[in-house]
Amino acid sequence: MPTYDVLVPGVLGATGFTGRLACEYLANRGGEKVNWAMAGRSLDKLEKIRKELPESAKDTPLVKVDVKNPADLEEAAKSCKVIINYAGTPYSDKALPVVEACVNNGSCYIDITGEVNFVKSSADRYDEKAKEKKSLVVHCCGFDSIPSDIGAFLAATEMKKRHNMGCARIRTVIGDQSGDFSGGTLESGAYMMDNPNMENADAMKKPYGLDPPGGQAGPDTTDFGGIRALGYDQDAESWAMPFVMVEL
Template sequence: MRTNRQLDLIIYGATGFTGQLAVEYVHKEYPHIKFALAGRNPAKLAQVRSQICGAESQVPLIVADALHTPETLDEMAVSTKVIANYAGTPFLDKALPVVEACVKHGTCYVDITGEVPFQRVSYDRYHQQAKESGALIVHACGYDSVPSDLGAMLVADAMKERHGCDCQSIEMVGGKSRGGLSGGTLYTALQMILDGKSIPGMAECKARGSYSLDPEGAMGGPDTSDTVSFVSFDNVSQKYVMPFIMAGANAPVVRKTNALMAYRYGKNCSYREVQAVPNWITGFVSLLGLGVFGVLMAIPPTRWLLLKVLPKPGEGPSRTIQETGFFVSEFYAVGDKKGKMPIVRGYVKSGTAGDPGYRATARMSIESALSMALERESCAAGGVLTPASALGMTLVNRLNNIGMELGVVDDAI
């Protein structure tokens, strides 16, 4: 049924900040594919189409509203091979109806959420049905958590190829980066902190600990945390490191991938993420700054003042920051081999993709969607999966082809 759809791709939430970047990218780089813009406001959709695609553009517009007219989602889902969803903040209430419609009609789906409870609920409700309908549902297809998920896969596979053993541990070390603060991420994180107990899926995630996204029947593993607790010297990377702020969103995805792929990385493989810093003092000052910010956000009066000046959902950095922004993620896999501990090092770099939270995220998510739309036979059959377990080397190759850099260092260290 998917091969006979009118459209290859629908960009849902096309009027939002990241959604518009996705539209711009598709219009410029993939003019040959059949795509449409979707959202709840027809006037705004028409304005985005005119501004990005031109006043004479015939790109279809689809009015759909997950919260108020969910029946429109069925009409949208049956018309396309893939839906790329940018309508979040949070995704939990707005995206689950879209996932349901896609699963029902065998339509593939991607989004850019880092909301772990939402991903838990999505898997619990729809994984089996998605396997039956052939719908491939892949969350976290932006900066959270494509670099982490693909980087871990690359070094784990290289460990087997080079040294014939599983991994004892994998670590992502965040390097230098530049980009704008995401208003959507900020508000979503704030909601989880303030209303966490009432969020569906939160209790289940807490009960499962570090393996909050693992599939049913998974064996878990040795991890009890996602990052370091303080500034320290890391003996594997030989760098000073501090806690990585997005580890809580990324690490559960990587662990789920390992479980979904029959523990290809290793049954006892640990995973964590850290941020590299030049020295202990810099790390301490940075960590102190994060702590102060957290305290100010926890106090209602200062939180109110901060939210007046911080980016709001739908707002993003300037065009200059988008284009000059970048990120570097390094990966260190330690082999589980008697007598020695081989180390394999890999990397995921933004290359020409731009800042991590917006421009690069739009590209990574669209390339994830096009992996399914244009190379469906090379992707997983169906289910609520992760970027690496669903798309694997297909996505790695597509990202390398558009100017990002993903790979493994030639010589093990």
């Protein structure tokens, strides 16, 4: 029986930039409904972060987990229903053992990777076992995907509710925003550039690189109204350009 609902493993990588944000969110929003724990390599660092969180997190359990230690990962995966992995950057180098531990133990796995080659490797290795174990493995739950995916879902749901019809096409336009690249994002990008021959590197060059065997293949056309670079968008009534990850 799992000890925790969420391990942040239940947030893995809790002392990193994004892991800390996840802990703050769970502390503010999780309440008594979510039994979660903070995880990372250093209990001292975890304790320091916990002291900086809202009062509601003062008794949140701390779990020592080193992603390079198989025994730690096995114990972590057994102890929770879901591991949210923020300790992957670069995921291509660190995260496959975390996915494997979750799948082997029937736990679910979530991360914020944008590394397409890693997602391909994860699917190739663990898809069948995940189905057998009923383990959900959900990659790319970050800025690369969430605004567009959730936005499209909400738009389609509202269209159905208001007009009883579906959407032929949904476009997401992002305006002014604040923030910057995190260190993990920059590290992942540098790793991919320094390792052009890593496993499944060619998946990043194929529009359907993540499709299962027998899925769609071949050349693709842009989803951005014919605009490949900077151009004027009629719908947004402003100048725009494709999101940097759109081809992936």
